[in-house]
Amino acid sequence: MIRIQAETIDYTALTEAVRSPQSGAVCLFLGTVREMTDGKQTAALTYEAHVTLAAKLMAQVEGETRSRWPVQEIMLVHRTGHLGLGEISVAVAISCPHRHQAFDACRYAIDRLKEIVPIWKKEHWATGGTEWVHPDS
Amino acid sequence: MVRVRLFAGLQEFAKHGEIQLHWRDGMTVGQVRSAIIRETPTIEPLLTRSKAAVGEELAEDHMEVPDAAEVSFLPPVSGG
Numbered sequence: 001m002i003r004i005q006a007e008t009i010d011y012t013a014l015t016e017a018v019r020s021p022q023s024g025a026v027c028l029f030l031g032t033v034r035e036m037t038d039g040k041q042t043a044a045l046t047y048e049a050h051v052t053l054a055a056k057l058m059a060q061v062e063g064e065t066r067s068r069w070p071v072q073e074i075m076l077v078h079r080t081g082h083l084g085l086g087e088i089s090v091a092v093a094i095s096c097p098h099r100h101q102a103f104d105a106c107r108y109a110i111d112r113l114k115e116i117v118p119i120w121k122k123e124h125w126a127t128g129g130t131e132w133v134h135p136d137s
Numbered sequence: 138m139v140r141v142r143l144f145a146g147l148q149e150f151a152k153h154g155e156i157q158l159h160w161r162d163g164m165t166v167g168q169v170r171s172a173i174i175r176e177t178p179t180i181e182p183l184l185t186r187s188k189a190a191v192g193e194e195l196a197e198d199h200m201e202v203p204d205a206a207e208v209s210f211l212p213p214v215s216g217g
Contacts, residue, residue, distance in 0.1 A: 031217045047216065048144060048145055049216070050142070050144055050190070050209055050211060052193050053190055053193050053195075053209065053211075054216075056193050078216060078217075089216075089217065090216065090217045110217065113216065113217060114214070114216060114217040115214070116214070117214060117216055118144065118190075118209075118211045118214055118216075119214060119215075119216025119217075120144060120145035120146070120212065120214060120215050120216065121215045121216065122145070132145045132146035132149065132212070132215075133215035134145065134146050134183065134186070134212045134213040134215060135213050135214075135215060136213075
């Protein structure tokens with residue numbers, strides 16, 4: 001299941017949502033707002049999404065992940081809006097029969113999400129000023 | 138008419154996140170891109186690096202844009 005939301009991510013509920021007696025392993029990844037980037041101090045981040053396309057491509061990430069590993073349940077959740085330091089911007093919760101599957105599937109899902117899903121962050125620097133982040137490659 | 142949506146850093150150049158363009162028969166995604174650059178030349182470096190979507194489908198520059206379509210330009214993503 002995928003979700004794009006303005007509300008705080010409840011990672012406890014997400015983790016519970018993927019647990020099951022069929023799964024021997026649950027992996028949870030949380031992306032959180034980091035204070036320092038290349039020596040520059042962040043005060044906050046704003047996330048913007050092309051919501052309908054992002055939802056479609058997050059569903060594609062779920063499908064790709066399920067086709068590669070025996071995923072029992074997967075939750076992909078991304079925040080939008082204004083986030084303070086330490087807040088959770090993205091969460092992947094995943095359950096599989098065995099731990100190596102859960103680790104690999106979780107890693108794949110977050111890497112693929114960051115590669116293809118149309119969501120962007122804007123840095124609000126502690127010294128003032130803002131800057132959209134657009135990687136070179 | 139074609140509704141053009143500009144996301145993230147592209148908005149900083151164009152002042153507005155949305156632009157309306159007159160539709161022409163045979164209009165392509167690449168022509169929409171060129172029209173925006175003519176209007177706002179400073180947007181070119183980032184717009185050139187941006188993917189396009191027509192509706193909810195990713196689209197190449199040679200693809201035609203139907204009348205009343207929504208064309209989105211998506212700069213390199215940085216979610217997560």
